[in-house]
Structures are given as C-alpha cells and as structure tokens.
Amino acid sequence: MTEVERFMGRARRRWTSTTTLRRASQGGVAGGLTGAAMVLAGGPRPLALGLVAAGLVLVPAALASRRPAEIALAARLDRAAGLGSTLTAAVEFRDRADPWCVAQRIHAARLLAGLDPAALLPWRGTGWLVAAVAALLAVTLLPPRSPSPQEGGGGRAEQQALRAAEVPSAPLPPGGAGGKAQGASSAPGTPPNPVADPTTPTPALPRGGRELATTTQALPRGGRGSGSGDVAGTTSTGDIGTGAATTPLLGAPDRALPRPGRAAILTLAGAALPGAVAAPPGGAPTIPLTMAPAPRPTLSLAPPEAVPLHLRATVARYFALLHPATEADEP
C-alpha cells in the first residue's frame, strides 16, 4: 500500500465518522421535533422517544450509500491543503505504471507526509449536535397538553351530570313567549289577533283598505291622499280623517323592521294619530287605524337537540329563567 493510499484511507475514515455523526444529529433533530410535536399533542412519550431514536439511526443508515467518489474526496483534500491537484492526480492515475505517473505519486507522497486528515476535514456538525440534544431534552421534559373538557374523563362525567339536570323544553308557540302571554290574556274563544301572528294574512279590507292590505307597497309613498289630506303634512291640522285617503298603514308588524321609512311612520302613526280613521270614499264605516303593537320577541328556537350537547343545560336554564320574567311583564 502506497503512502497516497494510506492517506486516503485515513481521510475516508475521518470523513465517514464525521459525516455519520452529523447525519445522525440531523436525524435526531428531525425525530426530536416530530416527537416534541407529538408530546404536545398528547401522544405517548415512549413513541416520541422512539421517533428520536429512529431519526438517530435511520438517517445515517439511509444516507450511508451517499459517499463521495475517491477523486472528489481527493480534490476536497487538495483544496483544503492547498496542493492544487496533486493528490487528485495521484489518486486518479494510481493504476498507471509509466514513469511520469510513478514520479507524480512519489511527489504527492512527499507532500502528504506532514498532513493530517483530521485537520483537512474538520468537524462541522456542532450546531446539529446541539440541536439534536435540545430536541431530545424537549421530548423528555415537555409536559403533555392538558385535555379539554370534551376530551378528558372528568369532562365526560360533568357532561353526563349536566344532561341529567337538563330541563325538558318543548317548542314554543309561533308567537313565542309573547304569544303565550297574549293568548292567556284573551278571552277563551276569541280569535287570536291576526296582527300578532306574522304568518296570518291580513284580512281583506273594504275600499280604501286596498292600501291597508298592501302596506309594504304604500309605505314608501308617504301616504298621499286623494281628499284633503297629506298625511305627512297635516298631522297637526287633523284633516286627515275627512277625506278618502290612501293612508299608509302598517300591515304585518313583522315586516315593520328597522327600515328608516317604516320606523318614521311607526312613530307618526303611534304618536300623532292615535284615533285617526280612514274613511272610504263611499262613506263606508270607518276603520280604526289602531296601530299594531310592537312585535313580541320571537323565540323560534330550534329544538334542544340542535343545541350542542355541552350547551343544552345552559339553554334550558335560560328558558327556565325567561318564562317567569315574560309572564311578569304581561299586563
């Protein structure tokens, strides 16, 4: 074995040891990060440690075949030692026996005599090594994430207790709580107020009431009358009730929702015209323009089955509190 081959053997061992350690560190970092994420997610810690170990072993094993060619390693050593291409040529032409190549190998051996492969191939994996140790410590020491009430055993027990304490609730009538109160205040047999029920169509009115039935179309027009009255302009004079007016009227109150024009007419109708009547042209009986009461809050909640499980008890309690309060508000 020539001096060049011996030197290359030492350099190869040095390269293998440093590269294997660096690749193991890189694998440890990758496995450690994955394991730490697993521990944080509540995974088992032994499996996370196994990931670190797998990274330490598998990455160097998988990359073991990726070794530089002999000439590439020689060129690297040449660059590191400042030898130009002496070692490269000695390695490349080591099988040639002509005097020129023999002389070249002797010359290269003379230059390599004082060189140490460890100095030419220094260890450059400290950062990876530190990171791998840090990842391993993280996997070992990181506290697992505390389970949520839905996930933990205590949470499930609490959930069952809440379900047991759940107040059975029935679907509310269409009028909601207000509807029930109104129904209670009405005499038995009295038809329910059609205005209160938004789903009930407005009964047909006599002439002059066409507009009443189509309030939603009359609203934006500002109630221009055909007699003496302009509703908006004559509220202070009281002329409004004398002519055949196409007085705007509120129809179904559920449609009297916050739209600027409607709100203004609501105020006008409720405050300035409490006893106003609209007389049809033919002297038909007047119809009191009693304004519809403000809509009751409609509690058209879906059945409790649609409420998430952990909120059902709260909703039930809310309804239990709401019922007495609603009944107390009713006159």
Added chain:
Amino acid sequence: MTPSPLTPDQAAALIAQLQERIGRRVVGHHRPLFELTLALACGGHCLIEGVPGLGKTLLVRTVAATLGLAFARIQCTPDLMPGDITGTGLLIDERGHERFQFQPGPIFANLVLADEINRATPRTQSALLEAMQEGQVTVMGETHRLPSPFLLLATQNPIEMEGTYPLPEAQLDRFFFKIHLNDPAHTELKQVMTATMIPATDQGVPLDLVPLQATVDAVLVPDPVADYAVRLILASRPDGAGRGAAALALRLGISPRGGQCLVRAARAAALARGRHQVDFADLREVALPALRHRLLLHLEAEMEGLTPDQVVANLLEEVPP
C-alpha cells in the same frame, strides 16, 4: 524517432533558460515572454499585438536565433499575393522540355514572422490557414509539407485600422495565443535606451525545443481540472445551457479548439512550474492569452467599452474551480 520526454524539473529549467536568453535582448515584457515560451513549448502559433516600436519584430527574431531555427519574414501589404507566401510553380525549360518546378515561398521556414498580417487581403490571409492548421501548403494541386517545427508569429497594430483587413474568426481561432505587448515601465524604458544592442546571432548554443514539446503531452490532467476547463468553455457560450452572465456580452463563445489550446497551454504552464500535473491555477493563468482572441463581442458590449480581456476575467470570476 520520438524524443524522450524530460522530467518536470528539466522542462522547467529549459523554459527558464529560454526566457532568460530571449530576455537578454528583449528588455521587459516578462509576461509576454513567458506566454511566448509556453506557446513555443506547445508548438502553437502566436498573434502578437502592440503599437509600433515595442519590439515585436525584435522579439520574434530573437526567438529564432535562440532556438537556432530557420527564420523567414513576410511583410504583409495589400498587394501581397498568396503565391508570394506559399511559393509558386516556375516554368522551367530544359532543352526543349518544359515543366513546372515548385519554388518554395517564405513560409517554408521553422519560424515565420508575418509582420502586420492584417494589412494583407483576406485571400492572402487565407493562404496561411492550411499552413497553420495542417503544417502543409498546396500549390497547383500539389501538397508540400512544411519543415518541423513550424511556428508562425504574426504581428498586428491595434491602432492603425485604416486600410487593414481584420482577421476572420476562422483564422483567429488557429492562433494558439494572442499576446499583448504593453508599453515598458520607467525602469525598463531607461534600460532600453541605455543598453547596447546585442546582435541577434549572438545567442549561444541553440536550444532544442523538440523534447520540451514532447514532454508537454505527458503532463497529467486530472478529471476535476478537465471538468473545470469544460465548465469555463460552456460558460462562454451565449446560447449554451451553462452560460454565465459574462456570455451575455458575446456573440461567439470559445470553440472546442480553443478549449484544447487552453488545456495544452495549461500543461506547458504546469511544466514551467516543475509539476507533473495540471492545476486549476494553470488553467486560470493561461486563460487570457488562450481565449481573448476567440471571443466575439456584441456591438453593444463593444460600444460600452467592454474588451475580451474583461470578459475572460468575468468568466474566471463566475466559474470557480
């Protein structure tokens, strides 16, 4: 019979001796002298460029005297004909029998100086192509071998461009080196003015160039070094896949023949350093004289003042070993 190659140390000593002998008459110009020596060791033709009065002709004459070679000079002018260079067939009448006899031209010498080559017409210039590439000339259908070694050293003046015919790319590519002669520095100029002229013939025992030329071929070229030369050449191709930014200024990159010359010159440079193998530094050292005349710049690049030397320097910077 193939001459036995020298050892690297012997070759380095011979090259140093050649430089020293030429340097006795030619003051200064150390770098051009070194490049010329490398070209001689490789058997390559040289184009020497410099303003009048720098000693171009003196340099070539001195080289011829130092090597003990047969020297011929061709002064190129627009009315120079190809036959004036290659020779021509003369009609000989011998007792009523007429026949053509070939009369060799000045190109049949070991060392030929083509002075102001760009003053010759393209037709005359092209008469040199066959001689430069193949070492032979063909006259009246008859091929004649040139003596060995055959070296053509041509000069041209970069200033006087009126009435000249720039050399075509095909001919430029056949020159091994293009050597620039620069103005001498203060001390060298002083030495030139005070020195006694030494006769060109007084150069001692002629040096034998043939063993040196045989040794150049024995120099080893490791694979990474050859790969570096290839990368350099590919980086100069304007349309190539591996082109560099420097190639954007080029219309024509380095030819494969240029790459051959580069590596061969690097071998000679390695010998001059006493090495057995070519190094990356050798390639970089000879890149300028070997490549500068093989690059064809875009008109825009020329107008911006870019020179082939700068492009070669950019190439070397872009392509690391």
